[in-house]
Amino acid sequence: MWAIEAISLRKEYGRTVAVADLNLQVCQGEVFGFLGANGAGKTTTVKMLLGLVRPSAGQALVLGRRPGDPTAMAHIGFLPEHFRFHPWLTAADFLDYHARLYGMPAEERRRRIPELLERVGLAGWERTRLAKFSKGMLQRIGLAQALLNHPQVVFLDEPTSGLDPLGRREVRDLIRELRDAGVTVFLNSHMLGEVEAACDRVGIIRQGELIRVGTLEELAGGTLQVEIRARALTPELIAGLARWGRVVRQEGSERVLLETAEEEALPVIAAWLVENGARLYALTPCRRPLEDLFVQIVEGAQ
Amino acid sequence: MKVWLIAEMTFHEARQRRLVWIGALLGLLFLGVFALGYHYMYQDVSRYAGAFTTQVISAANGFALMGLYAVNFLGVMLAVIISVDTLSGEIASGTIHTIATKPLRRWEIVVGKWLGLLAMLSLFIVFLCAGLTLITWLIARHIPPNIMQGTALMILCGTVVMTLSLLGSTYLAALANGVVVLMLYGLAFAAGWMEEFGAIFQNTSAVRVGIVISLLMPAEAMWKRAAYLMQPGFLREFGMSPFGAGSAPSSAMVVYTLLYVLVILAAAVRLFQRRDL
DSSP states (O other): OOSEEEEEEEEEETTEEEEEEEEEEEOTTOEEEEEOOTTSSHHHHHHHHHTSSOOSEEEEEETTBOTTOHHHHTTEEEEOTTOOOOTTSBHHHHHHHHHHHTTOOHHHHHHHHHHHHHHTTOTTOTTSBGGGOOHHHHHHHHHHHHHTTOOSEEEEESTTTTOOHHHHHHHHHHHHHHHHTTOEEEEEOSOHHHHHHHOSEEEEEETTEEEEEEOHHHHTTTOEEEEEEEESOOHHHHHHGGGGEEEEEEETTTEEEEEESOTTHHHHHHHHHHHTTOEEEEEEEEOOOHHHHHHHHHHHTO | OHHHHHHHHHHHHHHHTTHHHHHHHHHHHHHHHHHHHHHHHHHHHHHHHTTOHHHHHHHHHHHHHHHHHHHHHHHHHHHHHHHTTTTHHHHHHSHHHHHHTSSSOHHHHHHHHHHHHHHHHHHHHHHHHHHHHHHHHHHHSOOOTTHHHHHHHHHHHHHHHHHHHHHHTTTSOHHHHHHHHHHHHHHHHHHHHHHHHHHHTTOHHHHHHHHHHHHHSTHHHHHHHHHHHHSOHHHHHHOOOSSSOSSOOOHHHHHHHHHHHHHHHHHHHHHHHHSOO
16 A cells, blocks of 8 residues: 555646646655645645645545545644644643644643654743744744654655754754654655755656656666766866766866766776876765756756 | 534634633623613613603613613624634634644534634623623612523524624635625614514515515524513513514524524535635
């Protein structure tokens, strides 16, 4: 059973197609990054998967059940993009209310709430009203409410919005912890760096259409970039590198970025450079930044 | 049942927004002003009427009805204020997103909110009616007849308005919803008088128009029945007064109004279930 499954999922608002026949499967325990420009249909997709928005056509299943089914929702956590709250509630009361909505017994609530406040860095703020919280603190309490029920699937819509660098790192660590615990994470984010750091697979949506899904390696089209740092790199040597791939960038006469098809070519390239008189200091495989891939894929689809 | 949790939260919200306290304070102020006015009125009427007990009772009851009329009006206003953005506000702000994705059905959210608002409205009306009755008893040893039934009907009157406002809040923004509900109430108010004048002048067309509008919006009809029950028999014979009623909608109308509330609530549930959040 998939943790999340969308079958020809479609949403139209009048003549505008927000999401067009989206087919997607997310495995249990997977961290899935969902990327797209503003207005691409990411939030509408998440809302359909959670039962907040009714699809115009198609079907969504979360943990094998229709979105909105209380049996499934008992195992789902959600942090909305624009997380809003009841400002008159204290942090502890807010979590208590949401825990009661999950049907959590009083004894478990008494144990779980301080534990979560500690986990999101809000220990000591239990009795403070949410109205007095900063944006970052609200994001943290929102994360805490999404994790109250020990969820099997968590939807995080822009979880690092409003967080400082330290907070963003904590969220990345939290996502890793969730993955280690076997929790499925569906991550909507504009922060490509955090998606890159945390996600097993990525889906890219453009104008309502899912245009690519795969691991970062798959999205890169099976190519690998290698940074070569050497002295005595003659123009002939640089031209000679073309037999293993494409020279993407050259910085002076000592640094070259080569795109090659396979990792096995690396020792051969190193040996060839040394044999031909280059003084090789480093030959470093580097993953292509997700930002480059994203821009290339989205622009390529236009 | 999550319904009770939502009801509790709705009530808690009103308390935190100081609606309950402001309502209680203004209610006390209203009762204070009423007590003062009632005291002077009763003093003057007793002095001039002397032994004419009927006139004294008539005046005591007339002024009590005037107070109850104001309570009913305040109840209607409170019904609109507390419910006008109860769903639309949470939808617009996005607060609903974390609630509607919890393991509960959407009908539980609507019915829970309705119960919370009903509790608040009932408390307000019962508090004012009880206070007003205590004042009339302390000053004139007068208790309006059928005050319990009258209070229940006033709660039903406010409930009609509140439920319609809840229905509107599933789709309309607060301001538009408030305007629609108050206009409907105004229409029912005018229809109530049209029906009453029609009955006096035996104009069947006016009576029919009044009845049809009362069926569409039965809030004012409940006040008319409450007022009819809470005035002494001889005043009923006397005919209509600005705050009472010369004729009363039947018990069948009360049953109809209860069904009306249930149907409107069901419509609110249905609309909320179908809308995108």
